[in-house]
Amino acid sequence: MIVSGGQTGADRSALDWAIARHILHGGWCPAGRLAEDGKIGPAYNLKETPEAQYLQRTEWNVRDSDGTVVFSTRPDLSGGSLATxxxxxxxxxxxxHLFKSQTPSENATQLCRFIRKHEVKILNVAGPRASGEPQIGPFIHSIFDELFENWE
Structure with missing residues (x-):
């Protein structure tokens, strides 16, 4: 299962990838389904936290998952990714933390090892908003595609 907070960028890309492949998805989002681009649509199976604070939904997604992957196109984390x-x-x-310094195959191998080592059944996906790193979506999709094509 893939969970995230539904924000544009990394969160939404992971959820879109899961939905397109009929993989269970979910997670917590802020009250009012707040995101950078307005209200998070009903296609995303997200529960609302009591408060409209991004940090609360981030904490609850970390808490309720077996492991968290933070994706970025840069080596340094900031903002919500760093908070995660x-x-x-x-x-x-x-x-x-996986960033764009390796090939998708190498990143997928690292993620696979992480998932197996920690017996992750519920994977929390986090990372930058689309406005901060516009290429984060294709980056995540390429890693997940590699991961699931080669899963044994």
Whole structure:
């Protein structure tokens, strides 16, 4: 199962990828289904947190998953992506940051090892908004495509 907060960019790309392949998806989003581009549509199977704060939904997605992957096209994290990795550490959950320094196949191999090592059944996906890193969606799709095409 893939979960995320439904924000544009990394979150939404992961959910779109899962929906297109009939893979279970879900997660927490802020009250009012808030996102950078307005209200998150009903196609996304997300539950609303009591508060309209991004940090609360981030924490709840980390808390309720078996592991978190933060994707980015750059090696340094900032904003919500950095906050996500801090929450991963604070909550004692497994987490990995994958960025565009390797091929999709190499990143998929790293993600596969992470999933197997930590027995991840519910994977939380996080990363930058589309406005911050417009190429994050194709990057995530290429890694997930590699991962699931070669899953044994």
């Amino acid at each position: 990795m801090k929450l991963v550490s604070q909550l004692g959950k497994p987490g990995i």
